Amino acid sequence: MARRTPRQRRIGYVILMGTCFILIATAWLLVRHFSVTAAIAMSAVAAFLPPIAAMYGNDPRE
Numbered sequence: 001m002a003r004r005t006p007r008q009r010r011i012g013y014v015i016l017m018g019t020c021f022i023l024i025a026t027a028w029l030l031v032r033h034f035s036v037t038a039a040i041a042m043s044a045v046a047a048f049l050p051p052i053a054a055m056y057g058n059d060p061r062e
Contacts, residue, residue: 004059013057020049 004012027042 009057009059013053016049016053016056020046020053023049 023046027039032039
């Protein structure tokens with residue numbers, strides 16, 4: 001696996017955390033009016049993103 005530069009890791013971290021924020025915001029500001037189940041599912045997916053982003057941003061191999 002190719003090594004990532006600190007800039008690439010930072011960009012990946014921001015993308016993952018931005019996706020998390022967008023999922024939560026969309027789920028509870030828009031989707032909940034149509035389907036609470038879908039909003040909960042989106043929130044569950046978003047709950048897994050911060051640990052993945054932290055692991056991606058803090059790659060111990062470098």
